[in-house]
Structures are given as C-alpha cells and as structure tokens.
Amino acid sequence: xxxxxxxxxxxxxxxxxxxxxxxxxxxxxxxxxxxxxxxxxxxxxxxxxxxxxxxxxxxxxxxxxxxxxxxxxxxxxxxxxxxxxxxxxxxxxxxxxxxxxxxxxxxxxxxxxxxxxxxxxxxxxxxxxxxxxxxxxxxxxxxxxxxxxxxxxxxxxxxxxxxxxxxxxxxxxxxxxxxxxxxxxxxxxxxxxxxxxxxxxxxxxxxxxxxxxxxxxxxxxxxxxxxxxxxxxxxxxxxxxxxxxxxxxxxxxxxxxxxxxxxxxxxxxxxxxxxxxxxxxxxxxxxxxxxxxxxxxxxxxxxxxxxxxxxxxxxxxxxxxxxxxxxxxxxxxxxxxxxxxxxxxxxxxxxxxxxxxxxxxxxxxxxxxxxxxxxxxxxxxxxxxxxxxxxxxxxxx
Amino acid sequence: xxxxxxxxxxxxxxxxxxxxxxxxxxxxxxxxxxxxxxxxxxxxxxxxxxxxxxxxxxxxxxxxxxxxxxxxxxxxxxxxxxxxxxxxxxxxxxxxxxxxxxxxxxxxxxxxxxxxxxxxxxxxxxxxxxxxxxxxxxxxxxxxxxxxxxxxxxxxxxxxxxxxxxxxxxxxxxxxxxxxxxxxxxxxx
Numbered sequence: 001x002x003x004x005x006x007x008x009x010x011x012x013x014x015x016x017x018x019x020x021x022x023x024x025x026x027x028x029x030x031x032x033x034x035x036x037x038x039x040x041x042x043x044x045x046x047x048x049x050x051x052x053x054x055x056x057x058x059x060x061x062x063x064x065x066x067x068x069x070x071x072x073x074x075x076x077x078x079x080x081x082x083x084x085x086x087x088x089x090x091x092x093x094x095x096x097x098x099x100x101x102x103x104x105x106x107x108x109x110x111x112x113x114x115x116x117x118x119x120x121x122x123x124x125x126x127x128x129x130x131x132x133x134x135x136x137x138x139x140x141x142x143x144x145x146x147x148x149x150x151x152x153x154x155x156x157x158x159x160x161x162x163x164x165x166x167x168x169x170x171x172x173x174x175x176x177x178x179x180x181x182x183x184x185x186x187x188x189x190x191x192x193x194x195x196x197x198x199x200x201x202x203x204x205x206x207x208x209x210x211x212x213x214x215x216x217x218x219x220x221x222x223x224x225x226x227x228x229x230x231x232x233x234x235x236x237x238x239x240x241x242x243x244x245x246x247x248x249x250x251x252x253x254x255x256x257x258x259x260x261x262x263x264x265x266x267x268x269x270x271x272x273x274x275x276x277x278x279x280x281x282x283x284x285x286x287x288x289x290x291x292x293x294x295x296x297x298x299x300x301x302x303x304x305x306x307x308x309x310x311x312x313x314x315x316x317x318x319x320x321x322x323x324x325x326x327x328x329x330x331x332x333x334x335x336x337x338x339x340x341x342x343x344x345x346x347x348x349x350x351x352x353x354x355x356x357x358x359x360x361x362x363x364x365x366x367x368x369x370x371x372x373x374x375x376x377x378x379x380x381x382x383x384x385x386x387x388x389x390x391x392x393x394x395x396x397x
Numbered sequence: 398x399x400x401x402x403x404x405x406x407x408x409x410x411x412x413x414x415x416x417x418x419x420x421x422x423x424x425x426x427x428x429x430x431x432x433x434x435x436x437x438x439x440x441x442x443x444x445x446x447x448x449x450x451x452x453x454x455x456x457x458x459x460x461x462x463x464x465x466x467x468x469x470x471x472x473x474x475x476x477x478x479x480x481x482x483x484x485x486x487x488x489x490x491x492x493x494x495x496x497x498x499x500x501x502x503x504x505x506x507x508x509x510x511x512x513x514x515x516x517x518x519x520x521x522x523x524x525x526x527x528x529x530x531x532x533x534x535x536x537x538x539x540x541x542x543x544x545x546x547x548x549x550x551x552x553x554x555x556x557x558x559x560x561x562x563x564x565x566x567x568x569x570x571x572x573x574x575x576x577x578x579x580x581x582x583x584x585x586x
Contacts, residue, residue, distance in 0.1 A: 029565040034540070035546045061568060068540045071521060076430040080444050081422060084451045085415065092413025093459035 020050075020251055028054060032061045043244055047251075242292055245387060254298030296385045403467045410458050418455060418465035425468065426451070428542065429475045435537045437486075445586050451474045469548070476552045483530070524574035534568035535560055539566075 024047055030036045031044045244257045266315045409417035429450055434443040453474050461470060525533060538549045539560070547562075550557045 026562060026565045029568055030546070030561045033546070033564075035561065060572065064568065064571065065540060067517060067521060068536070071430050071518065071525075072541050074431055074434050075427055076444070076447065080430065080447060081419075081426065083444065084422065084426075084448050085419070087448055088415070088418070088455050089452075091458075091525050093455060095408075095409050095411050097460070 018382070022245055025054065025187050026059065028057055029061055032058055032065065039240065039244065071116075154254055242294060245294065245296065249296040249298050252298050254296055257295050257297075296387065298385065400466070404463060404527065404535055407458060407461060407463070407467060410455070411461075413438060415567055421467075425471050432472075432475055432537070433482075436483055442482070446478055450478045456496070458480065470507075472544075472548075473552065483523065488561060520575060521571075524571050528540075528570060531563055532570060535563045536567050536571075539564060 024044060025037060027040065027044045027046070031041060031048070034041075038043060048058055249256050406417050406420060406565045410421065426447070430443060430447045433450070434440070437446055450471075457470075457474065461467075466472075523553060528536065534553060535549055538552060539545045539546065544552065546557050546560045549560045553560070569570040578580055
C-alpha cells in the first residue's frame with residue numbers, strides 16, 4: 001500500500017450498502033464523543049437505536065476509547081524539573097506593555113468619508129454598525145461615534161445615540177471610542193443576554209411541547225389510518241432540516257418531491273388541507289424566500305409516529321418529560337428513560353396542533369377516506385407527509 | 398486551575414517568583430512531557446523538547462495578557478515545539494509491513510515499554526505507531542491528551558470537520574491493525 005493511500009485508508013464495510021449509511025457511520029465516533037450538534041446528534045442516535053450494525057460499532061468505539069485512555073502512564077523524571085529550572089533566564093519575564101485595543105471584530109469599518117454616514121454589516125452577530133459624524137463637541141477628537149444596533153431596528157435616528165443603552169435595547173452600544181475595553185464589554189454583555197434569552201425561550205417551548213404531547217396521548221392512533229399528514233414547522237436552518245428529512249425518507253425506502261434543490265423524485269399529488277385549527281406560541285416564523293414545501297411518501301410501516309418524523313427534522317433537543325407509547329410517562333431518572341427531549345408516541349388521525357421547539361409546529365390530516373390520494377396511499381401502503389419549512393426567528397422581548 | 402488563581406500565578410511569575418513557576422510546572426509538566434513523548438518517541442528527545450517548551454513559556458509570560466486560558470496558551474506553545482521537532486526530524490509513520498514486535502535493547506529507546514504492561518497495551522501502542530502522522534496526531538490530542546474536537550482543530554489549524562473525519566478514519570484503521578484481537582468489555586489494560 002502506497003503512503004498516500006494509507007492516509008485516506010477506509011475499509012469497505014460489507015454490512016452497509018448505501019453511501020448514506022456510510023456517511024452516517026463516519027459520525028459514530030463523534031456521537032460517542034458527544035461532539036455532534038443537537039439536530040445531527042439526535043438523528044445519529046435515532047439511527048443507532050435502529051441499526052444493530054452501528055450499535056456494535058459504537059460498542060467497539062467506546063471500548064477502544066476507554067482502553068486508549070489508560071495508555072498515558074509516562075511521568076517525567078525529577079532531573080527534568082531541575083534541568084528546566086536551571087535553563088530559565090535570570091531576568092524575570094516582566095509585565096506585558098500596554099497597547100491600544102484593536103477595533104471591535106464585529107465592526108471593521110473605516111472612518112466615514114465626507115458622506116457623513118457609513119453602514120457596515122457585522123458578521124455572525126447580525127448587528128449593524130454605523131459611524132455617525134457628530135459635532136466637534138462629542139468626546140472623540142474626530143467627532144465620530146460608533147453605534148451598533150440589531151437587525152430588528154428598522155428605523156434609526158441619530159438622536160437615539162444620545163440615550164444610554166441597555167443589554168436588551170435595540171441600540172446595543174453607543175460609544176465615542178469603539179476601541180475601548182468598555183465597548184467590548186458592553187457588546188459581549190449584550191450578546192450573552194441574547195443567547196440566554198433564546199435559551200429561555202427554547203426551554204419554555206420544550207416544556208409546552210412535552211405537556212401537550214402528554215395530553216394528546218389518550219386520543220392517539222396509528223398514522224397509517226390517516227393516510228397522510230401536513231406539517232408546518234419553523235426551524236433554524238431550513239436547508240439543513242430539508243436535507244435531513246429527505247435523507248431520512250430515502251433511508252426508509254420512500255421518495256421525495258417538491259424540494260427546492262436537486263434530486264427531486266417522482267411527483268406526488270397532495271390532497272387539500274382539512275381544517276385550519278392552528279395555535280402558535282409567541283414566536284414569529286418568517287415567511288421568506290427560503291421557505292420550502294416538501295412532500296415525502298414513505299412506507300407507512302416505517303413511520304412509527306409524528307414524533308419520529310420530527311426527530312429527524314431536529315425538532316427535539318431539549319428537556320421534556322419522556323413519553324413512551326402505550327405506557328405511563330417515564331421520568332428521566334428511570335432505567336427506561338430516553339435521552340432528554342426524545343419522545344415517542346403515535347399520531348392522531350384528527351386535526352390537531354402541536355407546539356414544539358424551536359418554533360411552532362402544526363399538523364393536519366390530508367384527505368378524507370373518499371379522497372383519491374388517500375386511497376392511493378392506503379393501497380400502496382405508504383403515507384404522505386407534506387412538510388412546510390420556514391425560518392425560525394425568536395421574538396424580541 | 399481557577400482563573401483568579403491563574404492570574405495571580407502569572408503575575409507572580411512575571412515578577413520573577415521562581416516558586417510560582419514551579420507551581421505552574423506542577424500543573425502542566427507531566428501533560429506537556431507526555432505530549433512531547435508522543436511526538437518524539439524518545440525519552441531523551443522528549444526531555445529536551447519539554448525543557449525548550451517551558452523555557453519558552455517562562456520567557457513568553459512577559460507578553461501573556463490573559464486573552465486565553467493559561468493552559469490553552471501553554472498547550473499552543475507545546476504543540477508548536479512538537480510539530481517543529483517533527484518537521485526537523487521528518488518522522489513518518491512506520492511502513493505498513495514492518496514487524497514492530499521486536500523488543501528494544503534499551504528501555505530508554507522504547508519509552509512505552511515497561512514491565513507488567515498487558516498484551517492489549519502493547520498491541521495498542523504498536524497499532525498507534527503504525528498510524529499516519531495525521532491520524533496519530535488527532536488520536537494523541539483527543540484520546541490521550543483529552544482535548545475537545547474544537548481544541549484539536551485549533552491546535553492543528555484545521556476545521557472541526559476535518560478532525561471528526563480523521564478521528565473516525567483513525568479508529569477504523571486501528572480496528573484493522575488490531576485485527577482479530579477483540580477488545581472485550583472489562584478487559585484489563
């Protein structure tokens with residue numbers, strides 16, 4: 001074997017025939033190490049629970065990892081400490097010299113030209129940075145102030161710069177010196193508050209979700225009886241969710257159509273919606289050009305529950321009471337507990353609404369017994385899932 | 398090490414307190430030494446590299462501002478020295494079909510061999526030495542040194558996804574190298 005082949009060596013596993021399964025196997029090690037982000041991690045864990053081959057591989061990965069953890073037993077000799085101390089220079093290291101702080105990374109702006117107003121888009125924080133030319137009476141020698149506002153601020157007036165800001169305000173920061181430590185500190189505080197606010201909102205969503213699923217259990221029945229479901233979901237990453245749902249559908253032997261991207265399969269005629277009973281928690285899924293409607297037709301026997309479908313889409317990821325199908329609720333501390341947020345149940349045939357993280361989810365039955373697509377689905381042993389994806393945006397406080 | 402204690406320690410070292418530097422050595426010397434040993438495969442070289450690392454740490458503390466954790470900063474210096482050592486020595490993975498089971502005549506030439514090591518440990522060490530440098534690095538940093546994927550990525554200056562795929566491939570390679578040797582649960586190491 002040549003050296004360059006050794007670098008990329010990957011044995012062919014005769015147990016897995018599909019490239020999708022091979023890609024998933026590449027994530028097993030990261031899953032064992034808890035290094036997969038929540039949506040992908042849930043998908044991989046769900047697959048492991050269904051695939052005996054991957055279960056065996058996970059066991060082997062864990063054992064080998066544990067064995068390797070015991071390899072490091074070497075200790076340095078005492079003479080090494082003496083050598084190090086003897087090699088140190090006589091002069092002390094000294095203190096670092098004071099330097100001006102660099103400009104904030106979120107607002108790499110050049111000073112405004114004579115135009116008076118320059119707007120630059122900050123990076124992942126989604127903030128807008130504006131340099132305003134003020135009168136020479138302002139603090140900085142150039143008369144400029146730096147203001148950083150959130151993307152939700154649709155109108156902006158220079159007089160707002162004069163009022164003090166708070167961590168929850170639309171105007172995040174006003175400063176005469178964008179290079180100051182205080183500016184950094186206040187911006188970091190705002191970003192932390194933003195993160196905590198979203199986390200609290202997600203936590204509230206999770207609890208509502210778990211309570212609602214528990215309350216629906218007495219009325220749940222097999223999804224195969226309904227023929228199909230339409231789900232409307234608000235998700236963080238539309239592309240990622242769409243890809244995961246499509247990959248799941250293909251994995252279980254179904255077909256996908258109506259995607260915005262390539263690899264569309266045979267078209268499926270969708271039945272009209274039945275009922276409009278919807279209720280949303282106070283988040284604001286935005287209807288943008290990135291919204292998608294995808295249709296999956298999968299073998300009815302492979303869809304155990306609506307929750308399974310939503311798990312594929314990464315709708316689960318936080319704390320919640322575990323509900324096991326056909327039994328009493330299982331607490332997280334019991335031996336039969338699933339990972340937090342993992343819920344199993346069955347799909348109700350009637351119109352209903354579910355509320356789940358990270359945004360609102362609604363599900364409606366497709367078709368009545370006389371409907372042709374329903375009959376076609378029943379005859380083919382498949383179930384049709386129409387999933388409408390839109391972007392999730394946490395509401396402002 | 399709690400951050401406040403860390404800051405006080407750094408200030409004392411910056412002022413020339415040798416005892417404070419010894420406390421730093423107490424916290425990091427063994428870990429850095431083990432890292433150097435993995436890269437050099439020689440006790441003598443590992444001691445040399447470790448000495449260079451900590452002399453560099455001592456001098457560099459004059460410019461340390463605390464923008465990162467002290468351990469992270471020390472680790473970065475250690476990795477730079479280890480990678481530089483390897484570049485200079487042009488160490489490479491041992492060819493696939495060489496026999497690695499020959500005992501060393503002097504235990505110092507084979508720092509991982511000592512009395513009482515189990516058969517599994519011997520096989521694991523042999524398999525590790527047969528990995529490519531790219532695979533071995535991620536195994537050493539993640540599995541043996543305990544770094545997270547992100548920390549490994551930062552040290553090696555590669556994306557996290559690359560770390561993930563290298564680790565996955567490295568474990569598959571180890572599985573092939575260990576051959577029919579089954580790692581049973583509860584087996585002594």
